[in-house]
Amino acid sequence: MHQKLFSYINQYTSLTLSSEEETLIRSAFIPKKVKKKQFFLQEGDVSKYAGFIVKGAMRQYSVDDKGVEHIVHLYIENYWVNDRESATMLTPSVYNIDAWEDTDLLTITRPDMLDLITKIPSMAQMIRLMDERNAIASQRRLNSAISSTAEKRYEEFANNYPQFIQRFPQYLIASYLGVTQETLSRIKRQLFK
Amino acid sequence: MHQKLFSYINQYTSLTLSSEEETLIRSAFIPKKVKKKQFFLQEGDVSKYAGFIVKGAMRQYSVDDKGVEHIVHLYIENYWVNDRESATMLTPSVYNIDAWEDTDLLTITRPDMLDLITKIPSMAQMIRLMDERNAIASQRRLNSAISSTAEKRYEEFANNYPQFIQRFPQYLIASYLGVTQETLSRIKRQLFK
């Protein structure tokens, strides 16, 4: 279980984890299973754990006044799930995170994570890299949200994240792109001629 | 000049900078002035410097096929400007960053920054905090982009960032919010009755 996390960390850092470091990590990260449709984080709760997905698929979404869900993130293996705003500020989350498929996670509390960062250099390095990738991805998504048509957003998404199109139904993709499922359906029809 | 950066760092970290650390920082951060309408980063160039704004105001935007500008960020004092995608991947930027007011910056190359992070603990800590705040802000903006009406987006923005409304003209705010200036004008009329 933890092995996938180790290779993930090694893959993203120049260094290799020592066995003491692996032990530290092993004791900080607690395995957790979340069954399909069950919550990892529920709106109104304060996020206590960050999670690393070993196997499965999850989604993060907000629900507006009309009860409509808006997908803010889709996650599969090797993604980190969390509402960082809630975890950092200790405020109730406005998001839900639930499992779309049965999911195996490794979870860690914020204090434990901060501790690992100070003790394990490659952990600090990995976190910085994750933040960087995250910043880049957010930037891209933001830019396409404000400057592209729905059609281009879909094309871009389909090119960059084909795995997601396999694993999630179209109406979730539509919501992720900020359009309704009907609109996405029509967009795809356009693209095929 | 560098003093503003020191107090910025001290403000965000538990530690205080030693005088050796201040010296290191002083030699890595190079002052630069950018006059109104001049570029800090231009589309097609690879970003070589990150900048800390000591005084002034800048904007980051992309230009679409029709020549329309789309504001992805607005910056004032104490903000960091950069296209992290370009800086990290060493790819040509798709963004422009220019000065909206005459601006004083402290600039630093990526290698120098990485060096400071390894040598100065409070620098590493500060960067992590910045990334965290950045992640939170992006998340919020993304969520409101996909789930809110233009009207709510404006209200939220006006409440959270009143300084920006002072310093930038309305048509830039409109672009930042992903609507045209005409639409924003009409939205404001609605809000006043």
Next chain:
DNA sequence: CGCGGGTTTGATGATGCTCAAGCCCGGTGG
């Protein structure tokens, strides 16, 4: 066969965009 989850299609309407014109206001120069 019928049901559940997901997708498609059509008709209608709201929202926001485009284009064009006018307005407002603070310079600047005659």
Next chain:
DNA sequence: CCACCGGGCTTGAGCATCATCAAACCCGCG
């Protein structure tokens, strides 16, 4: 002191895009 100009904001009319609502369809499965 006035005329004009530029930058920014507003207003209006028409149009494109996308949302909404409702119905039909598709398909795997019990």
